[in-house]
Amino acid sequence: MLLLCGTAQMADLIDILVVGAGPAGGNAALAAARHGKHVVLLDEQVKPGGQIWRAKDSSILSAPQTPEGSAGDALRAQITKAQIDHRGSTRIWQIERQSEGWDVHVLRDGQVERLTTKTLVLATGAHEFVQPIPGWTKPGVFGLAGATALFKQNLSPPGQRTIVSGTGPLVFFVASEIRRLGGTVAAVVTPNTRRDWVSKLPALARRVDLALRGALWIAHIMMNRVPIFWGCSVVSVEGVARVEGAEIQKLDANWAPKGETWSIDADSLCLGHGLIPSIEAPQLSGITISYRSDLGGWVPDIGQDGATSVEGVFLCGDGAGIRGATAAELHGTLAGLSAAEHLGARTAKERATLRPRFNRAARFGLAMTALSTPRPGFAMLTKPDTIVCRCESLTQTRISQEVEVGAASSNAVKSGLRAGMGPCGGKYCQTAIARFIALHENRPEAEIPPSAPRPPLRPVPMSALSANFDYDDLPIPKPAPL
Amino acid sequence: MIRLAPDQSAQIRRTEKVEFTFDGTAIWGHAGESLAAALIRSGRLHLRDAPEDADPRGAFCLMGLCQECLVVLEGQTVESCRIELQPGLDVTSLRYGADG
Numbered sequence: 001m002l003l004l005c006g007t008a009q010m011a012d013l014i015d016i017l018v019v020g021a022g023p024a025g026g027n028a029a030l031a032a033a034r035h036g037k038h039v040v041l042l043d044e045q046v047k048p049g050g051q052i053w054r055a056k057d058s059s060i061l062s063a064p065q066t067p068e069g070s071a072g073d074a075l076r077a078q079i080t081k082a083q084i085d086h087r088g089s090t091r092i093w094q095i096e097r098q099s100e101g102w103d104v105h106v107l108r109d110g111q112v113e114r115l116t117t118k119t120l121v122l123a124t125g126a127h128e129f130v131q132p133i134p135g136w137t138k139p140g141v142f143g144l145a146g147a148t149a150l151f152k153q154n155l156s157p158p159g160q161r162t163i164v165s166g167t168g169p170l171v172f173f174v175a176s177e178i179r180r181l182g183g184t185v186a187a188v189v190t191p192n193t194r195r196d197w198v199s200k201l202p203a204l205a206r207r208v209d210l211a212l213r214g215a216l217w218i219a220h221i222m223m224n225r226v227p228i229f230w231g232c233s234v235v236s237v238e239g240v241a242r243v244e245g246a247e248i249q250k251l252d253a254n255w256a257p258k259g260e261t262w263s264i265d266a267d268s269l270c271l272g273h274g275l276i277p278s279i280e281a282p283q284l285s286g287i288t289i290s291y292r293s294d295l296g297g298w299v300p301d302i303g304q305d306g307a308t309s310v311e312g313v314f315l316c317g318d319g320a321g322i323r324g325a326t327a328a329e330l331h332g333t334l335a336g337l338s339a340a341e342h343l344g345a346r347t348a349k350e351r352a353t354l355r356p357r358f359n360r361a362a363r364f365g366l367a368m369t370a371l372s373t374p375r376p377g378f379a380m381l382t383k384p385d386t387i388v389c390r391c392e393s394l395t396q397t398r399i400s401q402e403v404e405v406g407a408a409s410s411n412a413v414k415s416g417l418r419a420g421m422g423p424c425g426g427k428y429c430q431t432a433i434a435r436f437i438a439l440h441e442n443r444p445e446a447e448i449p450p451s452a453p454r455p456p457l458r459p460v461p462m463s464a465l466s467a468n469f470d471y472d473d474l475p476i477p478k479p480a481p482l
Numbered sequence: 483m484i485r486l487a488p489d490q491s492a493q494i495r496r497t498e499k500v501e502f503t504f505d506g507t508a509i510w511g512h513a514g515e516s517l518a519a520a521l522i523r524s525g526r527l528h529l530r531d532a533p534e535d536a537d538p539r540g541a542f543c544l545m546g547l548c549q550e551c552l553v554v555l556e557g558q559t560v561e562s563c564r565i566e567l568q569p570g571l572d573v574t575s576l577r578y579g580a581d582g
């Protein structure tokens with residue numbers, strides 16, 4: 001039982017609490033509110049929009065509109081109009097079952113707070129995978145997806161002269177945005193080949209609008225004589241205490257590096273290799289996970305329309321598998337309707353008409369996920385002295401020593417070395433370690449599950465705790481016995 | 483709408499420039515933008531040293547997850563990618579050395 005100091009605080013019981021205000025969570029909240037439910041929508045970002053439609057910050061007085069901007073503005077306007085109780089800058093760090101439903105512990109304005117809800121819709125989206133390469137920890141290296149946050153929120157390029165290296169469509173979007181925002185792109189480097197893209201033409205033909213936009217990014221880059229290196233990757237970062245350039249190498253069909261390398265000067269590098277579903281919140285609420293390479297890796301087990309085996313918990317969007325933004329919107333509506341149905345609304349007909357549209361959108365999204373997910377040879381880009389765990393500065397060698405003495409899961413590496421126990425919570429090393437073990441021991445990645453998440457899901461400063469809590473009252477379970 | 487992306491940087495209107503300090507040096511940024519964005523624009527990329535081996539680090543994920551952009555503001559360690567720039571902020575890096 002959690003004790004709040006001072007006057008006892010009786011939290012209002014919420015009908016549906018939605019975690020994540022992206023395309024999925026935003027639409028889940030709208031759908032549930034249409035059925036008269038009391039909805040609270042939480043997100044650590046200031047405004048709704050999620051990763052793809054992240055809102056501009058208050059330093060921007062006016063700027064040319066973009067497709068991401070107008071889609072985000074439309075969602076934000078709908079959420080305001082529906083009078084949904086949206087709480088921004090609110091981080092969820094723990095979820096606990098209790099008699100009436102769920103306690104959700106949040107951090108807001110430097111204070112911890114507890115909300116109680118009958119049902120939960122978890123729409124926590126994704127974070128990016130970056131294959132560790134020599135020098136990837138240098139200042140001036142940014143995540144490829146992360147860099148888009150700088151474009152959307154701050155309308156700034158990442159440097160004066162940037163190399164953009166990564167998988168899937170995002171690499172071309174990032175290069176095009178850097179040029180739009182006044183930066184220079186030194187080169188675009190992508191492990192995908194033109195043939196990989198041709199193989200996705202059937203999926204692209206189903207979304208002519210998006211295919212055309214992608215073709216424009218590529219045409220724009222080529223017309224401006226920015227070199228595009230297909231079937232290649234940045235394999236190391238040059239520079240002393242910051243990026244000064246990068247080394248590029250060809251990849252074989254399995255994406256292992258092969259042959260000569262060459263260097264290009266730059267002051268910044270955007271590097272990213274696909275997205276990984278953020279499954280920690282679903283795991284904390286007791287949902288089991290399975291490995292699905294087509295969905296981006298380990299995903300929570302879900303049924304139809306976002307239902308799960310845990311009563312009162314619904315999932316949607318990229319957090320349930322990387323299907324892209326259009327599918328996330330529809331999945332969100334479906335999950336919001338399912339949550340409303342759980343509380344007595346009648347939504348079966350509406351869901352039945354939406355389901356085929358969701359399936360169509362998902363097919364396109366999955367084709368893009370397939371282009372974005374690295375092939376097994378890519379793990380060879382990480383060299384023995386490459387830092388894999390950024391938080392603890394652990395190299396591949398230290399991790400492989402642990403693997404050799406029998407740490408055959410990322411969990412065991414975690415407890416032996418503290419890899420994944422740093423402040424990022426393993427988000428930026430866990431998958432690389434699992435893929436390394438898979439390559440090293442010739443086992444499928446499906447046999448190497450991620451470790452169970454431990455709260456807090458986000459860093460909670462001591463000051464926030466001491467203000468309201470006795471430290472012993474924290475609902476943080478003791479570490480599992482090793 | 484079909485257009486090949488032109489450079490639109492000149493069409494972006496921002497709030498006034500305001501001053502803040504980073505390791506004692508005066509830097510400008512736009513009020514309301516993220517501290518990390520202002521630091522990146524000014525070329526200050528090296529924000530902290532990794533605690534284990536003093537490896538230089540700077541903003542990486544830009545979405546509040548990696549903790550690589552940590553700096554010290556008013557005695558508190560904060561994620562610079564999630565702090566709004568206000569005039570007069572006194573920011574210090576989490577660095578062991580002072581050069582570079």
Ligand SMILES: Cc1cc2nc3c(=O)[nH]c(=O)nc-3n(C[C@H](O)[C@H](O)[C@H](O)COP(=O)(O)OP(=O)(O)OC[C@H]3O[C@@H](n4cnc5c(N)ncnc54)[C@H](O)[C@@H]3O)c2cc1C
Nearest residue numbers: 020022023024044050051052092124125145317318324325
């Ligand atoms: C950095 C990044 C940039 C991307 N940019 C693009 C792009 O430009 N184009 C594109 O097609 N796709 C992009 N994607 C893919 C994108 O994730 C999806 O297509 C789409 O945004 C999925 O929608 P969603 O609602 O499922 O998740 P998201 O949009 O990711 O929304 C999830 C929301 O949950 C919030 N959240 C998660 N955990 C917590 C927590 N513990 N506490 C509080 N809030 C939390 C997040 O702040 C986020 O707003 C990007 C992905 C990432 C990671």
Ligand code: FES
Nearest residue numbers: 542544548549563
């Ligand atoms: S850049 Fe990763 S937390 Fe700020």
